[in-house]
Amino acid sequence: MINGVQQKIIQTSSYIEVWEYEKPIRYGFSKKDQFLYRKNESDELTRYKRLAKTRQNARYELMRLIDTNYCDKTTKFLTLTTQENIQNRQEFNLLFDKFMKRLNYNAFKSKKKLLKYVAVLEKQKRGAYHIHILLFNLPYIPYEKLQKIWKLGSVWINIVDIDSKDNRGKYITKYMEKGIAQELLEHKGKKSYYSSNNLTKPTQLRILDDESIDNLVSDKHIAYQNEYTAKLKINGEWVENKVIYHKIKI
Structure with a gap:
């Protein structure tokens, strides 16, 4: 109909x-x-x-998803890079999936997928992939522990501090735009961003x-x-x- x-x-x-x-x-x-x-x-x-x-x-779409799930107290922005020059998208995705499982378990002591996030892959100048992740409900985990959970390179994390809630989706998405463009250009038909299944739509x-x-x-x-x-x-x-x-x- x-x-x-x-x-x-x-x-x-x-x-x-x-x-x-x-x-x-x-x-x-x-x-x-x-x-x-x-x-x-x-x-x-x-x-x-x-x-x-x-x-x-x-x-x-990403801006709306971020605005709907954003939490002032727990939302964090995380970037992961690898020491090895990993230029294979599928290989990096497997490493990312394993990291998220370990991070989820360390945060909630459960194998059930409880972490809420969106993420965008991005290529560095050297050709290697890294990833930007916005975590909506990640409790405090010491920086040193995060490095051990990732264990493949550098970790950068900070709490997202935005004065106006009206612009939070727009503000955060601008850091992910380059990756969205690369994904669509190089991998037509693939996802331009990743998101957990437990997000509020x-x-x-x-x-x-x-x-x-x-x-x-x-x-x-x-x-x-x-x-x-x-x-x-x-x-x-x-x-x-x-x-x-x-x-x-x-």
């Missing part, structure tokens, strides 16, 4: 994003039919332009044709607003679809 959607809402801990569509978009048939931002000239776009759009979407709502969110959107709450024209495929033809986007502080 395919249903029409006039509005889409995504809510994190500190803001709400609202998309209002002039013409109802479709969902429920396939991923291809969901919340389309496609342009009718997509077949003519270069690979790099498509990757740029994918990178932007991945960045926004941003709330997503689909508002049907005759429903209104006028009471939600008010000038005093709007942090950002934009209007643009997207493309929507109707009966095999691409038509223009005006979109109004609001970002509202909670």
Whole structure:
């Protein structure tokens, strides 16, 4: 079944994003039919332009995930590098997986996966991989112990201190953007970032044709607003679809 959607809402801990569509978009048939931002000239776009759009979407997804799970008291930023010049992505991923299992056990004394995190791989100038990890619920572990748990190179960790909660997702994601771009460019079809399965997902709502969110959107709450024209495929033809986007502080 395919249903029409006039509005889409995504809510994190500190803001709400609202998309209002002039013409109802479709969902429920396939991923291809969901919340389309496609342009009718997509077949003519270069690979790099498509990757740029994918990178932007991945960045926004990561920002929302961070904002939803961020905790002022326990969130930490961890970077791991290897002494050996490891340039094989699969090899580094295996080392990372083993480290996270050891870290989880040391933190919670359990083999159950309790750590909440997002992570992005990044290549150094020498070609070796390292990884940036944002840990949402890691209790205090001495630096020396962290080094022993990793045992393959250097460890850098600090508590994330951000004055304004409105910008925490954006602030943290900027340190991961280079890795997101590299992953999409060099490993098309692979994940641009990693995340644990126990994270809280941003709330997503689909508002049907005759429903209104006028009471939600008010000038005093709007942090950002934009209007643009997207493309929507109707009966095999691409038509223009005006979109109004609001970002509202909670």
